[in-house]
Amino acid sequence: MTAQLAGLAGLAADVHVERGAFQLDVSLEVPPGEIVAVLGPNGAGKTTLLRTLAGLLPLTAGRIALAGNVLDDPAERTFRDPADRQVGVVFQDYRLFPRMRVIDNVAFGPRSRGLDRGPARQLAHQWLDRLDIADLARRRPPQLSGGQAQRVALARALATEPGLLLLDEPLAALDARTRSVVQGELRGHLAAFDGPTLLVTHDPLEALLLADRIVVLESGAIVQQGSPHDIAARPATDYVATLVGVNLYAGVAADGRVELDDGGAIMIGDTTLAGRVLVAVRPSAITVYASRPDPGSARNLWPGRIEALAPLADRIRLNVSGTPSALVDVTAPAVAELRLARGRDVWLAAKATDVSAYPEPGGNSAASDAGAMRS
Amino acid sequence: MTRRRPVGGGVPLLLVPPAAIGAAFLLLPTIALLIRMPWSGLHGLYADSDVSSALILSLQTATAATVASLVFGVPLAWMLARLHFRGLGLVRAAITMPLVLPPVVGGVALFLALGRFGVVGRYLDQWFGFTLPFTKYGVVVAETFVAMPFLVITAEGAFRAADRGLEEAAATLGASRLSVFWRITLPGIGPSLVAGTVLCWARALGEFGATITFNGSLPGHTEVMPTLISRALENNLEQAEALSLVLIAIALVILTVLREQWLRPAVST
Numbered sequence: 217m218t219a220q221l222a223g224l225a226g227l228a229a230d231v232h233v234e235r236g237a238f239q240l241d242v243s244l245e246v247p248p249g250e251i252v253a254v255l256g257p258n259g260a261g262k263t264t265l266l267r268t269l270a271g272l273l274p275l276t277a278g279r280i281a282l283a284g285n286v287l288d289d290p291a292e293r294t295f296r297d298p299a300d301r302q303v304g305v306v307f308q309d310y311r312l313f314p315r316m317r318v319i320d321n322v323a324f325g326p327r328s329r330g331l332d333r334g335p336a337r338q339l340a341h342q343w344l345d346r347l348d349i350a351d352l353a354r355r356r357p358p359q360l361s362g363g364q365a366q367r368v369a370l371a372r373a374l375a376t377e378p379g380l381l382l383l384d385e386p387l388a389a390l391d392a393r394t395r396s397v398v399q400g401e402l403r404g405h406l407a408a409f410d411g412p413t414l415l416v417t418h419d420p421l422e423a424l425l426l427a428d429r430i431v432v433l434e435s436g437a438i439v440q441q442g443s444p445h446d447i448a449a450r451p452a453t454d455y456v457a458t459l460v461g462v463n464l465y466a467g468v469a470a471d472g473r474v475e476l477d478d479g480g481a482i483m484i485g486d487t488t489l490a491g492r493v494l495v496a497v498r499p500s501a502i503t504v505y506a507s508r509p510d511p512g513s514a515r516n517l518w519p520g521r522i523e524a525l526a527p528l529a530d531r532i533r534l535n536v537s538g539t540p541s542a543l544v545d546v547t548a549p550a551v552a553e554l555r556l557a558r559g560r561d562v563w564l565a566a567k568a569t570d571v572s573a574y575p576e577p578g579g580n581s582a583a584s585d586a587g588a589m590r591s
Numbered sequence: 592m593t594r595r596r597p598v599g600g601g602v603p604l605l606l607v608p609p610a611a612i613g614a615a616f617l618l619l620p621t622i623a624l625l626i627r628m629p630w631s632g633l634h635g636l637y638a639d640s641d642v643s644s645a646l647i648l649s650l651q652t653a654t655a656a657t658v659a660s661l662v663f664g665v666p667l668a669w670m671l672a673r674l675h676f677r678g679l680g681l682v683r684a685a686i687t688m689p690l691v692l693p694p695v696v697g698g699v700a701l702f703l704a705l706g707r708f709g710v711v712g713r714y715l716d717q718w719f720g721f722t723l724p725f726t727k728y729g730v731v732v733a734e735t736f737v738a739m740p741f742l743v744i745t746a747e748g749a750f751r752a753a754d755r756g757l758e759e760a761a762a763t764l765g766a767s768r769l770s771v772f773w774r775i776t777l778p779g780i781g782p783s784l785v786a787g788t789v790l791c792w793a794r795a796l797g798e799f800g801a802t803i804t805f806n807g808s809l810p811g812h813t814e815v816m817p818t819l820i821s822r823a824l825e826n827n828l829e830q831a832e833a834l835s836l837v838l839i840a841i842a843l844v845i846l847t848v849l850r851e852q853w854l855r856p857a858v859s860t
């Protein structure tokens with residue numbers, strides 16, 4: 217019921233694109249006001265998806281409708297040019313017109329949609345005000361910093377009053393310090409936009425912080441979708457697990473014990489789970505010992521060898537090989553105290569209650585299966 | 592302390608003499624012309640009616656040919672750069688043809704096409720009573736034929752290299768295709784377009800072979816600077832020298848205008 221409503225008011229896209237050996241197959245609905253992040257590695261088809269929605273790439277098959285208007289439907293031989301779509305795009309490299317002043321960049325859309333020069337500029341000024349960049353109006357794009365260019369690009373897209381807003385890696389072109397500032401602002405500006413918003417990114421943090429819902433795209437297909445919390449807590453594939461920094465193991469569960477596909481076994485708290493499951497263990501939930509400790513009750517305990525150490529913000533991440541291999545987070549004092557180093561043999565332990573196990577999502581029902589989640 | 596040469600930066604001395612001779616050879620004729628120039632009598636020479644009318648006609652026809660080249664050549668360049676259609680190779684060959692064809696042959700070909708008894712020209716004559724050769728319009732046609740390819744080729748390269756991303760951005764902002772071309776693409780190739788236009792104009796101004804074949808050289812009607820120079824060389828050397836000076840001055844101005852484009856060593860191709 218809500219899906220039908222969303223189809224009418226928001227974006228309803230059934231995207232099928234074939235380009236040589238590459239195939240993209242994605243079905244998406246985004247109701248007005250929702251911010252969806254399409255998260256995936258390079259080559260997953262994120263940008264291709266975005267280009268079909270913007271009208272820069274025609275569908276091979278499928279259908280794209282926005283607010284009930286069909287934008288692309290090869291079966292019906294319908295294809296609307298980008299200019300007739302009311303879709304605002306913020307490109308990864310911003311694509312500001314280098315010879316025009318900022319004000320004329322922002323006024324370009326309203327001008328193109330038939331407004332006279334004066335009113336178009338007035339409207340552009342309002343948008344610059346709203347995004348807090350009124351002082352940049354007379355500059356030209358080469359004189360802007362990355363963060364400023366990003367806001368101008370957003371103002372330019374919003375000034376056309378689009379029915380759909382698309383952002384391609386909105387923060388990728390920014391340096392680390394600017395990112396964190398812009399990220400916060402962007403979240404606010406996106407929340408103020410009342411149409412559907414779709415952003416594509418390969419950066420999980422960007423997706424987690426900006427989006428209401430995350431759609432994970434791999435090799436041209438959706439492998440998982442859900443709230444940022446769901447995705448972080450219950451990754452469905454290795455890729456997602458690596459993104460959110462979680463150890464993920466697949467195996468078969470029976471009586472609170474999971475025999476892992478790649479060797480080894482893990483005890484889980486839930487004794488009712490049976491059949492194929494995924495087991496997620498946060499790197500911080502694993503403890504490192506220099507020598508074999510006394511086995512506690514219901515504890516997972518296994519030996520391994522440190523392959524690499526990498527500093528994170530406030531801790532050190534160990535890459536430990538064993539059955540199973542694992543990422544383990546420890547504090548810097550622990551590294552010193554235990555004399556942890558590359559090649560060192562260690563013991564790993566994890567409480568069964570710190571391990572979350574859930575049925576392997578083969579279908580849609582698995583993701584909504586409660587009871588499996590422990591945390 | 593010894594001066595160190597970068598490895599591989601040594602000059603093979605054998606190359607220096609031919610290089611010096613080559614440069615001198617290219618420079619010498621211009622210098623000779625300037626040395627022999629009848630500086631004191633120049634004023635009188637330019638006042639000569641043949642000279643002044645050839646000068647004016649040259650500027651008029653070269654400018655008209657350049658405008659025609661812009662109007663037809665820029666869209667043509669865009670098509671070559673952006674569209675893929677059957678017969679593209681043929682169109683490209685047609686454009687390259689005037690570049691490699693001796694201009695005299697171009698004049699003959701124009702005559703066969705647009706002359707009073709030409710393939711198309713006969714209908715111009717039958718229907719409108721209009722003959723192109725031996726008129727100043729004929730001069731414009733001959734100059735356009737020879738000069739337009741220079742503009743087309745320069746503009747095509749620029750269209751090819753232009754940032755398509757900006758055009759896409761403009762389209763998503765609601766700009767029609769024509770508006771994208773007019774407001775984004777064309778300004779984007781501005782510098783190349785200026786270079787191509789100047790090059791085209793210079794080529795039109797200096798055109799001799801096709802012009803004289805197609806139009807003859809009638810003083811006051813179809814006689815332009817190059818054809819007058821050729822005629823003056825036989826009986827009035829000073830006139831030829833004075834006109835050459837004008838063309839040299841124009842060439843120098845053009846080199847100055849285009850120094851950014853051509854006088855810098857190419858960093859990459």
